[in-house]
Amino acid sequence: MEIPYTVERRPDTGLYNAKIGIWLFLASEVMLFGALFSSYILLRVGADPGTWPRHWLDWHLGGFNTIVLIISSVTNVLAWASLKMNQWEKYRMYQGITMLCALVFLGVKSYEYYDKFHHYEITLTDGRIADGHLQKPETTTNTVVIEGRFVESHAELMDPPPGLAHPRIEIPRSQIVEMRNYGPSHNNFTGLYFTMTGLHVLHIIGGLLVIFMLWGPLNGMWKTDPERYTNRVEVAGLFWCFVDLVWIFIFPTLYLL
Amino acid sequence: MRSPQHQHEAHARQDDHSGHTTEHREPGFWGRYFFSTDHKVVGLQYGITALLFMFFGFSLMMVMRWQLAYPGHPIPLIGHFLYRLLGPEMVAKDGSGVAGVLTGDLYNAFGAMHGTIMVFLAIVPLATGAFGNYVMPLQIGAPDMAFPRLNMMSYQFYFLGGVIMFASFFIPGGAAKSGWTSYSPLATIADTVHHPNGQTLWLLGMVFLITSSLLGSINIITTIIQLRAKGLTWMRLPFFVWAQFVTAFLLLLAFPPLEAAGILQLMDNSFGTSFFLPTGLVVSGQPLHIVGGGSPLLWQHLFWFLAHPEVYVLILPALGIVAEIVANNTRKPLWGYRSMVYGSMTLGFLSFLVWAHHMYLTGMGTRIATFFQTTTMMISIPSVIILTALLISLWGASIRINTPMLFALGFLPMFGIGGLTGLPLGFNASDIQLHDTYYVIGHFHYVVAPGTIFAIFAGIYYWYPKATGRMLNEYWGRVHFALSMIFMNLIFMPMFIQGLAGMSRRMYDGGLTYAAVGGVVGLSPFVLYLNKIISHAAWALGLAQIPFIVNFFWSLHHGKKVTSDNPWDSTTLEWQTPTPPGHGNFNKPIEVFRGPYEYSVPGHATDFTPQNEPDPPTP
Amino acid sequence: MSNTQNQTKEQKVAEIQRHVRQHKIIALGLVAGTVLTIWASKMEFGNHSINIAIAMVIACTQAFLIVGFFMNLISEKKMIYSVVVFAAVFFVVQMGITLWARSPDNVVQMR
Numbered sequence: 005m006e007i008p009y010t011v012e013r014r015p016d017t018g019l020y021n022a023k024i025g026i027w028l029f030l031a032s033e034v035m036l037f038g039a040l041f042s043s044y045i046l047l048r049v050g051a052d053p054g055t056w057p058r059h060w061l062d063w064h065l066g067g068f069n070t071i072v073l074i075i076s077s078v079t080n081v082l083a084w085a086s087l088k089m090n091q092w093e094k095y096r097m098y099q100g101i102t103m104l105c106a107l108v109f110l111g112v113k114s115y116e117y118y119d120k121f122h123h124y125e126i127t128l129t130d131g132r133i134a135d136g137h138l139q140k141p142e143t144t145t146n147t148v149v150i151e152g153r154f155v156e157s158h159a160e161l162m163d164p165p166p167g168l169a170h171p172r173i174e175i176p177r178s179q180i181v182e183m184r185n186y187g188p189s190h191n192n193f194t195g196l197y198f199t200m201t202g203l204h205v206l207h208i209i210g211g212l213l214v215i216f217m218l219w220g221p222l223n224g225m226w227k228t229d230p231e232r233y234t235n236r237v238e239v240a241g242l243f244w245c246f247v248d249l250v251w252i253f254i255f256p257t258l259y260l261l
Numbered sequence: 262m263r264s265p266q267h268q269h270e271a272h273a274r275q276d277d278h279s280g281h282t283t284e285h286r287e288p289g290f291w292g293r294y295f296f297s298t299d300h301k302v303v304g305l306q307y308g309i310t311a312l313l314f315m316f317f318g319f320s321l322m323m324v325m326r327w328q329l330a331y332p333g334h335p336i337p338l339i340g341h342f343l344y345r346l347l348g349p350e351m352v353a354k355d356g357s358g359v360a361g362v363l364t365g366d367l368y369n370a371f372g373a374m375h376g377t378i379m380v381f382l383a384i385v386p387l388a389t390g391a392f393g394n395y396v397m398p399l400q401i402g403a404p405d406m407a408f409p410r411l412n413m414m415s416y417q418f419y420f421l422g423g424v425i426m427f428a429s430f431f432i433p434g435g436a437a438k439s440g441w442t443s444y445s446p447l448a449t450i451a452d453t454v455h456h457p458n459g460q461t462l463w464l465l466g467m468v469f470l471i472t473s474s475l476l477g478s479i480n481i482i483t484t485i486i487q488l489r490a491k492g493l494t495w496m497r498l499p500f501f502v503w504a505q506f507v508t509a510f511l512l513l514l515a516f517p518p519l520e521a522a523g524i525l526q527l528m529d530n531s532f533g534t535s536f537f538l539p540t541g542l543v544v545s546g547q548p549l550h551i552v553g554g555g556s557p558l559l560w561q562h563l564f565w566f567l568a569h570p571e572v573y574v575l576i577l578p579a580l581g582i583v584a585e586i587v588a589n590n591t592r593k594p595l596w597g598y599r600s601m602v603y604g605s606m607t608l609g610f611l612s613f614l615v616w617a618h619h620m621y622l623t624g625m626g627t628r629i630a631t632f633f634q635t636t637t638m639m640i641s642i643p644s645v646i647i648l649t650a651l652l653i654s655l656w657g658a659s660i661r662i663n664t665p666m667l668f669a670l671g672f673l674p675m676f677g678i679g680g681l682t683g684l685p686l687g688f689n690a691s692d693i694q695l696h697d698t699y700y701v702i703g704h705f706h707y708v709v710a711p712g713t714i715f716a717i718f719a720g721i722y723y724w725y726p727k728a729t730g731r732m733l734n735e736y737w738g739r740v741h742f743a744l745s746m747i748f749m750n751l752i753f754m755p756m757f758i759q760g761l762a763g764m765s766r767r768m769y770d771g772g773l774t775y776a777a778v779g780g781v782v783g784l785s786p787f788v789l790y791l792n793k794i795i796s797h798a799a800w801a802l803g804l805a806q807i808p809f810i811v812n813f814f815w816s817l818h819h820g821k822k823v824t825s826d827n828p829w830d831s832t833t834l835e836w837q838t839p840t841p842p843g844h845g846n847f848n849k850p851i852e853v854f855r856g857p858y859e860y861s862v863p864g865h866a867t868d869f870t871p872q873n874e875p876d877p878p879t880p
Numbered sequence: 881m882s883n884t885q886n887q888t889k890e891q892k893v894a895e896i897q898r899h900v901r902q903h904k905i906i907a908l909g910l911v912a913g914t915v916l917t918i919w920a921s922k923m924e925f926g927n928h929s930i931n932i933a934i935a936m937v938i939a940c941t942q943a944f945l946i947v948g949f950f951m952n953l954i955s956e957k958k959m960i961y962s963v964v965v966f967a968a969v970f971f972v973v974q975m976g977i978t979l980w981a982r983s984p985d986n987v988v989q990m991r
Contacts, residue, residue, distance in 0.1 A: 005404050005845040009487050018957045021407040021487050027960045028479045031967035032517050038971040039518035039563055042978055043525060043536065046559055050982060052540075055554060063918060070914045078907035081950050085900050089893050189533030192554050196536070199528055245950045252942045255914075256935040260921035261928075486959065514970050562978045613970050617981065626986035632977075 011232045026239045030246050033207075037250050040200050044257065047192050057193050058163045058261075060186070062116070066259040069112050070251060076105030077248040080215070080241045087234045092226065095237075099219045102244070106212045113205055120186040120194065124150060125161070126175060127182045134175060135161060148175045148183070197258055204254060207247045214240045298409035299844055303416050304395030305728070307386050310416075314423060315383035315714075321375040323803055328363045329771035330796035335361030351435055368769035369438035370459065374426070376441030377463065380571065381470050382423050384709065387717050388578035389474075389512070390419065393481055393505045396724060399835035399842060400499050402490025402851035402873070407483040415476035422469030429462035437463035440767065442568070445537030445560040449529050450544050456531065464527045471520045478509035485509075490834070490873075492853035496602070497872065499833050499857040500595060503602050504581030507609040508574050515570035515613065522563035529555070536560075558623055565616040573612045575709055576676070577605060579716030580647055583669045586719050587651055589831050590666040591658030592868050594858035597650035604643035604650075611640040621692045630689045637687040644680055648673065664738030668719035671746050672712060679708030682757065700760025703753045711749040718745075718809070725813075726828050730840045731820030737808040744805035751798035755791040762788045832859050832869050906945050913942045 013020050048056055083098035119137070126134040126148065136152015143149050151170045155161045184190055188198040218236055225233040288297070297303065324343075327336050333355060336343065340361015344352040351367040354360045363371070398406055406412045429436040434455035439448040443463065452458040485506050489498070528534040533551070537560040540553030588595045595601065614636040621630060651673060660666065682704040685691040695701065718741070726732050764772045764784055771792045777783035827836035834853070838846050851873050859870040866878035887895070917938045921931055948954040953964065980986060 007405060007407060007409070007488070008403075009407075014487050017486060017959050019487070019959060021483050024483045024486055024959065024963075025408060025411075025479050027963050028482055028513060029475070031963050032475055032479075032513050034967045034971055035514050035974070036517035036521055038975060039521035039566075040525075042518075042975040043521065043559055043563070045975070046979060046982060047536065047554070047556060049979070050556055051554055063921075067914060067918050071911050074907055074910045074914070077910075077946065077950055078903055081903050082900060085896050085903075088896050187532075188528060189552065191552050192535060195528060195532075195534035199524060199534075203524065242951050245946055249943055249946050252910075252946070253939050256917050256921065256939055260917065261932055261935055510966070514967060518974060556982075558982070559978075562981065566974055566978075613973055614977075617977075624988040625981070626988055629977075629981050629986040 011229070011235060020235060022235060022239045026242050030242065033246060033250075037200075037203075037253075040196070040203070041253065041257070044196050044200070047196065051192070054159060054162060055191075056162070057191070059166075060164075060193065061197065061259045063259045065112055065116055066255050069109050070255045072105045072109050072112075073248045073251050076102045076109070077245050079105070080244045084234070084237050084241050087226075087230075087237055090230075096219065099215060099237075103212060103216060103219070106208055106215075109208060110205065110212075113201065117198075120198075123186040124148075124152075125184050125186070125190070126150070126180055128175065128179050129181055130179070133161065134173060136170060136173065139172070146177055148177060148180065149173070150175070200254055200258065204247070204250055207250070211240070211244045211247050215244065296413060298405075298413045300394050300398050300406045300409065300412055301728070301842060303412045304391050304393075306416050307390030307394060307419065308392075310420060310423065311383050311386040311391060314378050315387070317427075318375050318378035318383055319803060319806075321371045321378070323799055324363070325368060325371050325375065326796035326799045328368055328769055330793045332770035332773050333362060335359045336363070337361075347430070347435065363769065365769045366438055367435065369440075369767065370430070370436040372767055373438050373440050373443075373463075374430070374436045377426065377437070379709075380441065380575070381467070382419075382426060384575055384713055384717075385474070385512075385571075386419055388575065388713065389481070389505065389508055390416065390477060392501075392578060392582065392717075392720055392724075393477075393508075395728070396720075396835055397481065397502055397505050398484060398488070399727075399838060399846055400502055400833050401485060401488060401493060402834050402847065402853065403484060403488035404845045404847070406480045407487055408480050411476050412480050415473045415480065418469050418473035418476065422466045422473060425462050425466035425469060429459045429466070432457070432459065432462065434458040442564060443526065443560075444564075445526060445529065445555075445557050446539070446542055448526060448560075449538060450542075450549065453544070458530075461527065461530055464523045464530070467523050468520060471516045471523070474512050474516055478512040481505055481509040482513070490851040490853050493834075493851075493872070496599070497853060497856045499581075500584040500598065500601055500605075501578075501581035503605055504577045504584075507605045508577045511570040511574050511577075511609055511612060515567045518563045519567035522560055525563075526560065558620075561620050561623065562617070565619045566613075569616040569619065570609075570612040572705070572708070573608060575713050577608070579672070579676075579713040580605070580651075582716045582720040582723075583651060583672050585831075585833065586665045586669040586723055587654050588858045588860065589723075589829055590661040590663065590669070591654055592661065592860045593654065593658050594856070594860060595650065596653040596656070597646070598856075598858070601647050601650050604646040608640065608643040608647070611636060611643070615640055618687055618689075618692070621689050622696050625689075634687065634689050641680065641684065641687070648677060648680065663722075664733065664735055664742060665719045665723035667739060667742045668715045668722065671742065672715045672719065675707055675711035675715065675749070679704060679706075679712050682707060694763075695760060697766050698760035699756040699764045699766060702766060703756030703760060706753045706756070710753065711746065715745070715749075718742075721813075723829070724835075725816070726823045726840070727826075727835060727838075728841050729817060729820070731816050731818075731822055732828065733816045733820060734812050737812045741805065741809040741812070744808075745802060748798045748802035748805055752795050752802060755795055759784075759788050759791055764788060827871075830867075830869050832871050833857055834872055837871055837873055903949060906949050910942050910945060913938050 007021070008014070009019075009021050011020060017024075079098045079101040083095045083102060086092075086094035086098060122138050122140075124136065124138055128134065133155040134150060134152060135155050136150035139149040139151060150173050152173060153168055153170060154173070186194055188195045218233075218240060223233070225236070294302065295306075297306075324336060324339070327334075335341075335355050340352070340359070344354075344360035347367065349360075351364055351370075352360060353362040353364050355362050394406070394412065398404075426436075432455070434452045436459040437443065437448070437451075439451050439460065443460070448460050451460065485498075485502060525534070525536040529536055529538060535551045535553050535555040537557050538549070538551050538553060538555040539557060540555075542549040542551065542553065584595055584601070615633060617625065617629070617633045618637045621633075655670075660670075682700070686695055686701060686704060722733050722738055759772075762784060764775075768774070772784045772789060775783045776789060777785055823840060826838065826840045829836070834851060835842075837851070839848065852875070853872045854875050855870060855872055857872060859865075859872070861868045862870060862877070864877075864880070866880040870877055917935055920934045920938070923931070925931060947964075953961065
């Protein structure tokens with residue numbers, strides 16, 4: 005039993021089924037990420053003055069990742085265009101670049117997450133705050149070693165000026181009241197950073213998997229039903245462009261503003 | 262019940278798209294009943310699972326009602342069993358050491374899960390997953406849904422979500438107990454001892470259920486747009502299909518903010534964030550060790566952004582079912598079909614603009630309260646238009662009385678009461694008195710219980726013959742209707758009185774703590790006595806379902822066989838299939854020539870003309 | 881893509897190649913937008929809201945290019961277009977009204 009309009013377009017709507025399906029899905033995704041953006045704005049605007057951090061994320065990495073995703077978006081569309089022009093090898097190449105870009109993005113993100121989990125804010129018994137990256141090999145049960153600084157004021161912690169020195173500091177554990185890393189529980193900014201980019205990463209992985217499956221194990225359909233195969237690539241591409249679109253908004257909101 | 266995939270006639274004639282016939286491997290037991298992509302099987306899976314969950318959710322309520330009628334007394338029959346099952350932390354002993362008294366925590370867990378299960382695991386899956394999946398493709402002349410494998414997956418996600426919710430009762434700490442509304446910060450601090458706890462599983466379960474709902478709504482919308490038979494224009498669609506279409510849009514766009522909120526609350530509960538936890542939170546005298554800075558109101562906004570459209574998800578399919586049955590049993594076209602269609606679209610649109618009428622008591626200023634009050638009043642208009650059209654449809658009709666029609670007729674005034682009692686809640690000023698009282702419980706149960714559930718019963722009695730080839734027993738159907746009608750009203754009408762007297766929701770002792778005793782102002786003995794009436798009526802309502810359950814199973818093999826594929830003499834396309842419909846549904850391609858309710862057309866030989874009948878029957 | 885039913889194969893390929901060139905130019909535009917956003921965020925305007933506005937304008941322009949051209953919405957059918965419009969409207973409603981609700985005018989002030 006064949007479902008009508010899986011490949012051929014229905015005359016009155018001019019669409020095939022999966023095209024509508026994917027746009028409906030994307031509409032729901034707009035509401036999902038939109039709600040997270042609303043939450044970010046509401047929590048930021050509602051935060052007490054001086055409690056919301058700025059410049060805690062490295063814009064070099066974020067900017068690089070933004071450009072990587074833009075490239076992956078365009079190669080993805082070029083891959084689909086190649087299929088429409090019956091150029092299989094070009095499709096394979098372009099889509100290969102798309103997937104490579106996705107992996108690069110994930111690599112950079114992993115590094116960013118790793119960095120945050122190893123970055124600590126340490127409150128000492130004398131009231132001072134030390135802030136820096138944990139040097140694991142040198143840290144013992146008695147002493148914590150970080151590369152960082154003693155923070156001058158709370159305001160400086162919330163908006164660190166660029167170009168600060170990060171000397172090696174040894175802190176005896178007996179002097180430590182509390183040691184918190186810059187993971188999700190640090191404050192609402194990091195919480196939202198990890199939640200929003202984490203959900204985005206899940207979407208990147210999902211999209212990458214679908215693109216890969218179509219490119220690799222399931223590419224036999226190109227021989228048996230090329231038009232349907234091309235439609236599948238198009239639909240996956242629409243999802244991929246959307247994932248790029250979300251990042252276009254995440255980058256300035258979290259990294260720059 | 263013969264499996265639809267056993268029917269080969271509709272299937273065997275179709276060729277594969279690429280020009281060669283596919284091999285049709287006969288699916289095994291698992292392939293036929295658990296991994297089927299046939300929309301009818303998926304619909305039945307949804308229906309059976311949802312009815313089981315409805316029974317479970319109802320049972321939770323029956324236990325709760327004991328506590329409300331007889332606070333502090335052990336539950337008879339099952340009290341001891343509950344004690345053995347859930348342990349002394351959840352189930353207490355009374356003064357003489359008899360086990361079986363619900364603790365406050367367990368009562369709250371039952372309450373939160375009763376709401377969650379009824380809304381998300383019973384009613385919506387029945388309304389959209391069962392009826393939507395089974396009936397809609399048939400009514401539009403389609404061979405199946407647009408995405409059959411996605412359909413199967415959406416059921417599986419629903420099933421998994423349900424399992425997670427059910428399992429949450431049995432983990433240390435028990436099920437979620439912060440209301441079906443899961444307000445923060447209570448949802449996070451209700452159980453700080455166990456991780457993961459019932460609330461964590463609730464949130465995980467919701468993620469699965471929302472995913473299921475999303476996949477389902479994409480399927481329903483695409484199917485209605487793309488797979489309508491030739492000649493079936495938008496304005497020739499049965500109202501049931503329009504109702505499913507609007508409902509699917511509501512689910513598609515309103516659920517994701519709750520998914521976002523659920524993820525954020527999961528982070529709060531399990532990863533130490535404070536998205537919804539304000540600074541300075543103190544629990545049991547100790548400041549909570551959180552970073553703070555969060556907003557409890559943010560949870561409420563995100564939750565109600567879904568939960569208000571959700572109530573229209575609960576009622577629209579019901580209106581769709583009732584419309585079909587009313588048209589069929591009045592033997593007349595629906596009055597005001599166009600108004601109903603435009604009304605349902607308007608209802609859907611407006612439903613996104615009213616959510617904060619659930620939040621009037623959060624310290625809202627008058628300007629924004631006025632905004633929501635205005636939109637809330639506006640949304641009552643399309644509601645009333647649809648109900649009025651259905652009522653006027655009865656005018657001048659020679660009404661055929663049968664069980665589906667009885668439930669449909671019963672639905673109309675019940676929905677009317679539910680809707681009208683919503684008006685004082687929609688006005689900010691009167692809501693100050695009524696918010697969070699039993700008046701609210703009475704209001705929403707009237708709409709959903711003798712409202713939607715009656716419509717669901719009507720639909721089951723109506724479409725059972727199409728799915729099984731046999732009729733449900735008419736006598737016991739009428740008994741089921743009469744008893745349910747009486748007891749539904751005995752349960753929910755007194756709640757308005759209790760609410761107006763000031764009795765709050767979610768009090769596990771039935772308000773005994775606030776009784777007017779010794780000159781202290783409080784709830785009167787009469788108001789408290791109503792608890793007993795309500796509880797007895799609830800247990801009676803439970804007993805009244807037994808004829809239905811027995812009827813349902815007995816009729817599968819012993820019910821009166823139908824003598825035609827169209828036992829109700831209906832005009833819509835689902836009756837133009839074999840009984841039960843085979844894989845692919847229709848024996849020959851369908852073409853539609855007329856509207857959905859061509860009943861009693863002057864000059865025609867019969868009092869109904871099916872939509873796909875090319876020539877009107879000449880006398 | 882415009883009506884491809886009546887075109888010959890060569891015409892179809894030529895049209896696709898035209899779109900390919902267009903997409904490559906847009907990609908460069910997107911990268912330029914990213915660079916611009918970073919540069920503009922470093923400028924001080926006295927009021928931080930101006931930075932936010934500039935960043936959002938650039939992001940929305942980039943979004944328009946991606947949705948309009950990479951995702952082809954600009955030449956898509958009405959059905960798709962309406963779905964996107966509905967989503968956009970309800971997103972604005974959700975964000976806008978939630979934020980409006982917390983403005984001081986709309987919150988009862990504790991004394």
